[in-house]
Amino acid sequence: xxxxxxxxxxxxxxxxxxxxxxxxxxxxxxxxxxxxxxxxxxxxxxxxxxxxxxxxxxxxxxxxxxxxxxxxxxxxxxxxxxxxxxxxxxxxxxxxxxxxxxxxxxxxxxxxxxxxxxxxxxxxxxxxxxxxxxxxxxxxxxxxxxxxxxxxxxxxxxxxxxxxxxxxxxxxxxxxxxxxxxxxxxxxxxxxxxxxxxxxxxxxxxxxxxxxxxxxxxxxxxxxxxxxxxxxxxxxxxxxxxxxxxxxxxxxxxxxxxxxxxxxxxxxxxxxxxxxxxxxxxxxxxxxxxxxxxxxxxxxxxxxxxxxxxxxxxxx
Amino acid sequence: xxxxxxxxxxxxxxxxxxxxxxxxxxxxxxxxxxxxxxxxxxxxxxxxxxxxxxxxxxxxxxxxxxxxxxxxxxxxxxxxxxxxxxxxxxxxxxxxxxxxxxxxxxxxxxxxxxxxxxxxxxxxxxxxxxxxxxxxxxxxxxxxxxxxxxxxxxxxxxxxxxxxxxxxxxxxxxxxxxxxxxxxxxxxxxxxxxxxxxxxxxxxxxxxxxxxxxxxxxxxxxxxxxxxxxxxxxxxxxxxxxxxxxxxxxxxxxxxxxxxxxxxx
Numbered sequence: 001x002x003x004x005x006x007x008x009x010x011x012x013x014x015x016x017x018x019x020x021x022x023x024x025x026x027x028x029x030x031x032x033x034x035x036x037x038x039x040x041x042x043x044x045x046x047x048x049x050x051x052x053x054x055x056x057x058x059x060x061x062x063x064x065x066x067x068x069x070x071x072x073x074x075x076x077x078x079x080x081x082x083x084x085x086x087x088x089x090x091x092x093x094x095x096x097x098x099x100x101x102x103x104x105x106x107x108x109x110x111x112x113x114x115x116x117x118x119x120x121x122x123x124x125x126x127x128x129x130x131x132x133x134x135x136x137x138x139x140x141x142x143x144x145x146x147x148x149x150x151x152x153x154x155x156x157x158x159x160x161x162x163x164x165x166x167x168x169x170x171x172x173x174x175x176x177x178x179x180x181x182x183x184x185x186x187x188x189x190x191x192x193x194x195x196x197x198x199x200x201x202x203x204x205x206x207x208x209x210x211x212x213x214x215x216x217x218x219x220x221x222x223x224x225x226x227x228x229x230x231x232x233x234x235x236x237x238x239x240x241x242x243x244x245x246x247x248x249x250x251x252x253x254x255x256x257x258x259x260x261x262x263x264x265x266x267x268x269x270x271x272x273x274x275x276x277x278x279x280x281x282x283x284x285x286x287x288x289x290x291x292x293x294x295x296x297x298x299x300x301x302x303x304x305x306x307x308x309x310x311x312x313x314x315x316x
Numbered sequence: 317x318x319x320x321x322x323x324x325x326x327x328x329x330x331x332x333x334x335x336x337x338x339x340x341x342x343x344x345x346x347x348x349x350x351x352x353x354x355x356x357x358x359x360x361x362x363x364x365x366x367x368x369x370x371x372x373x374x375x376x377x378x379x380x381x382x383x384x385x386x387x388x389x390x391x392x393x394x395x396x397x398x399x400x401x402x403x404x405x406x407x408x409x410x411x412x413x414x415x416x417x418x419x420x421x422x423x424x425x426x427x428x429x430x431x432x433x434x435x436x437x438x439x440x441x442x443x444x445x446x447x448x449x450x451x452x453x454x455x456x457x458x459x460x461x462x463x464x465x466x467x468x469x470x471x472x473x474x475x476x477x478x479x480x481x482x483x484x485x486x487x488x489x490x491x492x493x494x495x496x497x498x499x500x501x502x503x504x505x506x507x508x509x510x511x512x513x514x515x516x517x518x519x520x521x522x523x524x525x526x527x528x529x530x531x532x533x534x535x536x537x538x539x540x541x542x543x544x545x546x547x548x549x550x551x552x553x554x555x556x557x558x559x560x561x562x563x564x565x566x567x568x569x570x571x572x573x574x575x576x577x578x579x580x581x
Contacts, residue, residue: 029546029564033321049547057559060578064542064550066395069367071542078549078559223367251367274371274543275362275409277324 007291007298008044008284012243012265013192014166015099015128017044020287020299021256021280024247024270025050025103025130025170026075030089035096042281044266045099047130048089052105053115055081061214065203070222070249071271072203074213077105077135082115086122094125101130101168106145108138109158116162128166131159131190133181134174134197146172149180156188168245170194173232179239192243194268195236199225199248221271225249230258237263237304251279253286260287260299261306320413322545323348327361327410329402330384335469338391339438340400342408347383349412355446356417356536356568360544361387362409363398371542372411373399374563376513378441379448379477388438388470411544415567418446418511418534428532429507432456434496434522436514437467440474442536442568443513447478456508457482461496461518464489497521504529512536516579523571530572537567537574554578 008019025047028034040046058078065072079085085102093100102119106112112131119126133146133155145155156169169185171178173196182193198219203212212218229248237244243266246259251272259267272279291302327346334340342361349359360372373395379386391397402408419427431453433443440460447455458478462471464487471490475481482499483491492498496518504510504526512522513536523530539562541551546564553562554575560566 027543027547031319031321031546031564033319034545039321049549058549058552062540063552064540064548066369066371066542068370070370073542073548073550075549078552222370271370271542271548274545274548275367276365277411277545 008288010265010300012245013128013168015045015101017099017266019044019280019284020260020266021283022047022245022266022268023273023280024268025132027270027273030092032092032095035092037097039277040096040098040280041278042284043098045101046093046096047101047103047268048085048093049079050077050103050105050132051079051082051085051089051115052077052107053082053111055079055084059215062212065212065218067201067203067220067222068224070220070224072201072213072218072220073198074215074218082118086118090122090125099127101128102126103130103132103170104159105135106131106133106155106159107135109154112155112158113162116159120163123165126165128168129159129163130168130170130194131155132170132197134170134172144172144174146181147175149177149184152181153184153188156185156190160189166191168192168194170247171196171236173197173228173248174200178232179235182236182240182244186240186242190242192245192265193236193240194245194247195233195264196229196248199228221249223249223251223272226251226255230262233259233264234262237307250283253283253290256283256287257290257302258306260302261304263304263307265303320352322412322414325349325410325412327408329404329406329408332402332404333473334400335473337466339467339470340389340391341378341386341473342389342399342402343384343386344408344410345384346410349377349410350380350383350385353377353380353385353413354417354419355449356419356442357413357415358442358567359387359410359412360414361399363395363402365409369395369398372409372544374414374538374541374544376442376445376536377413378444380445388441390438414544414563416565418442418536418568420568427453428509430454430456430509432459432500432508432510434459434461434500434510434512434514436461436496436518437463438470439512439514439536440470441513443511444474444477446511457499457501459484459496459499461485461514462490463487495521497525500525504532508532509534519571520576523576531570533571534568535571535574537562537569539563539567
């Protein structure tokens with residue numbers, strides 16, 4: 001990184017970040033060769049692949065599908081369960097010497113409590129938890145937990161009771177009232193909200209003349225969703241006072257800057273890492289130059305500046 | 317072999333050889349890949365640095381020379397067409413080398429006395445590279461199977477590199493009429509192996525042909541994939557030891573490990 005790295009540092013939702021770039025859940029393997037300082041330049045923190053209480057085999061059939069400026073995935077949260085994570089994933093995550101979040105799947109209330117209790121048993125080793133509320137509420141109506149303010153509140157309340165460390169809540173952009181869901185997360189004690197996740201979409205396989213995915217729908221990510229994600233970040237930042245982490249299609253420092261101007265305190269990058277390992281460093285460098293050129297003291301001066309300027313403009 | 321995670325590199329197209337209507341050999345200058353790649357490993361190749369097409373295309377390393385490596389690219393869609401039409405002098409983006417390769421597919425097991433290599437179409441690429449590196453192992457049959465018309469360029473290119481190449485085509489226009497597997501020996505003695513890469517149908521047929529010898533058949537598999545680093549789990553394959561990633565646990569597996577009936581076509 002060029003310039004003064006301290007200008008990039010901040011504490012977001014209880015997690016000290018040396019850069020506002022967080023690697024999103026679902027993209028970074030537990031490959032020790034990738035959790036080293038030279039492979040993580042510009043990375044402030046990493047979110048692990050999703051962890052559930054019991055192992056999950058994931059979905060059958062086609063799991064990824066390229067789309068214009070993006071991709072669809074239907075992985076199905078494949079993971080070895082929380083005990084396997086503690087044994088094999090956690091030592092790798094710790095080896096980077098960098099903050100990380102354990103991405104925990106909001107399953108049933110009982111499962112998530114047990115999962116968080118296991119993580120809590122090693123509280124000193126786990127910097128933070130990111131609760132993924134995009135999964136179906138099997139105790140309730142089967143809709144994703146994050147779809148309504150009410151069920152989001154319930155999920156966050158359960159997690160908050162079982163985990164006393166920093167808690168980020170990763171919202172689902174499918175929620176019709178995303179601002180309401182974010183407010184509910186804040187009210188129940190979330191330290192930050194991540195806005196958001198992949199966008200429900202689909203693809204048709206023209207050769208097989210049937211939907212590309214066995215589950216028909218899949219999650220869209222990549223630069224294609226960026227303007228959608230930016231709009232949701234703008235809405236959510238206007239609704240809560242806890243930090244918001246912008247997530248969705250960030251593939252350049254410009255995208256990250258737009259998220260910060262809209263009010264995000266940090267960004268998560270996911271599928272863009274499939275095309276460029278060096279993206280976090282490029283984003284961090286780009287942000288530093290952009291703030292310096294604008295005469296802004298530090299990166300925090302950028303957070304929400306687009307809102308202030310907009311409101312000022314309205315007054316004029 | 318010590319594990320190295322893949323890296324991203326720029327790669328200059330040194331030569332673009334359009335072999336036939338749909339097959340191109342790209343010679344790329346990229347010391348980062350050329351200095352470390354092993355047979356069976358592949359690269360994720362992207363045209364340019366834009367967002368569309370978004371993902372790299374997985375292509376096996378077919379040859380190495382100094383700071384250069386070669387891939388064979390068969391045009392199947394817009395992404396491969398863009399790669400195939402990249403002129404000499406232009407730059408592509410490479411992630412690699414990815415995967416574990418032929419030598420690692422049976423970790424700790426010594427190489428066989430004799431190996432037969434059988435490729436279907438551009439599946440010949442990793443076998444060509446393996447052929448160059450085999451040392452102390454006799455090479456039995458080397459077979460390339462293609463559909464026929466439209467594959468003249470690839471068969472000529474491969475024939476120039478492998479004097480002993482047995483060529484089969486389904487329509488009989490190139491080499492002998494028949495399937496690649498027709499060129500393989502009747503039985504597979506204990507000290508022999510078959511290494512194969514090609515269409516799924518060919519690999520499945522191979523497993524049916526030698527049902528008792530699957531532990532001595534190494535297959536280099538293809539899959540849709542996204543990340544090329546073992547992260548996204550988009551390319552997993554059902555195996556006797558659970559889901560494994562084609563990109564980083566493979567792409568070479570023994571035919572015995574693969575749960576062929578659970579693998580979606």
